Amino acid sequence: MQDRLPFSGFVANFDGKQIQNKEELFRFLEKNVGLPDANNWSSITNWLTDLSWIKAEEYNFILENYDSFLKDDLSSKDLFLEILEEDILPWWECDVEKHVVGSKVKSFQVYIVEN
DSSP states (O other), X not given: OTTTSOOOSEEEEEETTXXXXXXXXXXXXXXXXXXXXXXXXXXXXXHHTTOTTSOOSEEEEEXXXXXXXXXXXXXHHHHHHHHIIIIIHHIIIIIHHHHSTTOOOOEEEEEEOOO
16 A cells, blocks of 8 residues: 555554464564564553654554454454554544643554455
């Protein structure tokens, strides 16, 4: 998808064929997004509402091959999407300005691409 649409800022391309369980997701977040500590859901939520090490005005997560994404751990799939929808997206849409001095709203987009 990244080659079909013009993206600016930070782009993380989650390939569902390569991320089929929670451990693979956590490793991907550490390696490709640069989360310093991605060993539990709480730390992932905390780091995704920080992202200070990524110098970008917008963040894009592309979940490709979505049918395969976390297929071995559907409860983690539901939880990760819930975290993105209920915690991460609202944080970057408006909450960041309320809680971080001198911070500003940034675009955080999640794209789901089915097989």
